[in-house]
Amino acid sequence: MSKRPAPAKSELEIARIVWKLGGATVRQVLDELPPERGLDFKTVQTYLRRLEAKGYLKTHREGRSNVYRPTVRPGKVIGEVMDDLVKSLFDGEVLSLFQHFVRDRGLSADEVQKLRQLLDQAERESQ
Amino acid sequence: MSKRPAPAKSELEIARIVWKLGGATVRQVLDELPPERGLDFKTVQTYLRRLEAKGYLKTHREGRSNVYRPTVRPGKVIGEVMDDLVKSLFDGEVLSLFQHFVRDRGLSADEVQKLRQLLDQAERESQ
DNA sequence: CTTGACGGCGTACAATTGAACGCTATGATG
DNA sequence: CATCATAGCGTTCAATTGTACGCCGTCAAG
Structure with a gap:
């Protein structure tokens, strides 16, 4: 039952895009981000790697790119984040x-x- | 309009106690924490100092202790935290x-x- | 084939966070 | 008065987060 580390805020931003697309490469995520967000390719790459390390995504090679896809239902992840917040901000x-x-x-x-x-x-x- | 830095999660936990008490010393906050939380006096002290530095509390000496009290309405702080979360997790x-x-x-x-x-x-x- | 763009992987690096220690002044107690 | 506990203040320290760079391999275009 050892919990995955909670996703950081920027990571969640990225994860939501992967969820929306069902699975995505770094480039695809980047294209989906609002341009004024101004993140670098390498930065998005890092977030995706971290999400994988934390167990929220898995990756497999497709051509010369990695495709990341969800391993946990979005609702579940959001639920965990929210529960945590409700606990620490509203006494649960x-x-x-x-x-x-x-x-x-x-x-x-x-x-x-x-x-x-x-x-x-x-x-x-x-x- | 330069925003105060957002309070960290542990800081919020502490701030909520100060809000509840209207104002409090380190010791009072510590006593109010669930014992299983297991925080050290010095740790609580640090969080209070940080909250002050971020502009959420002000302090004044009372006897040999500092009394910390709110400078911002709780609803406002919670509002900022929630808005931020709603933005990053639910497209606002x-x-x-x-x-x-x-x-x-x-x-x-x-x-x-x-x-x-x-x-x-x-x-x-x-x- | 050579070159350049793209992407993976490891690494970096400052800021923030979670947690606490050590030194020091001071007030309470034997 | 001497001692002890308490609190302040400055510091520390590892982990996480936000953001990105550099080296290296490969594929596509000249």
Whole structure:
């Protein structure tokens, strides 16, 4: 059960692109990044290598490039990151997190409405 | 407008205690930490000093101890941290974050109900 | 074939983070 | 008063993170 090291923030940014593409080379990830992000090829390469080392991606050779692909469901990774954050910022109470958004930060009417829909839907599906 | 450096995770843990107490000495923070956390006095001291350096706390002498107290509203700090996270993990879409909880992670019936209440209340207050 | 571009792999390197030590001043106690 | 514990302040130190460079092999174009 020895946990993988948590992904760093920049790593997550990269991982999300790999998830979106299902699998990708350094170049493909780089092309997918907003240009104003201004990351170097080698930098992206490093992040991908690190994600592999941490166990979030696996790689296999394809031609002269490495193709990286996910080994863990995105939802699971995001879940781990969020749980950790909720634990350290909201005493593990998801509701406190929601409270922050609804009360402190404030949601737009549109967001509120969409959130209601989400809840209705989840309820219908789960009963 | 030069932003304060974001608080690190351990720092936030400490800051939350200061917020809860309204102001605190190293010793008071230490006493408030769960004992299994196992942090040393000096370590807590370091985190408090760092929070001060980053501009989240100010300190003044009281007897032989320093009392640290907040300089920024907790909601604001949490807001900054959350915004950053939502940006890097959900493309800045708060709704995607909610989606993660409602769909992927799943909320208990109780949590759903409480969340609905939050929404109702917010709506009533804001119109 | 030679050359140049591209990519892999190892390495670098400063900043930040997590955690704590040592020296020193000071206030409480025998 | 002498001693001891406590707290401050400056420092340390390894690990992680953000970002990238250099060397080396290979494939494609002249």
